[in-house]
Amino acid sequence: MKAVTLSLDELEAMRWVDQLKTSHEAGAKAMGISRQTFGNIIGSARTKIADALINRKAIRIEGGSIHKEEDDESSHSGI
Secondary structure (H helix, E strand, C coil): CEEEEEHHHHHHHHHHHHHHCCCHHHHHHHHHCHHHHHHHHHHHHHHHHHHHHHHCCCEEEEEECCCCCCCHHHHHHCC
């Protein structure tokens, strides 16, 4: 089966914007990157996800370490 590979940074950017519903500015700040870099990462992630959904490809998640704020999940998920 064909697959697309999503980096951990792409996954984290999607989490900030699409799951936690934060702005690109807030996501970029939380990840410690520029707003422009964040926009590039989220754009790449969404293109890959669309390709996987439309073309019935698996999604593989790979990559190095990412920066996550310690309290981001508890402060946004209602836990």
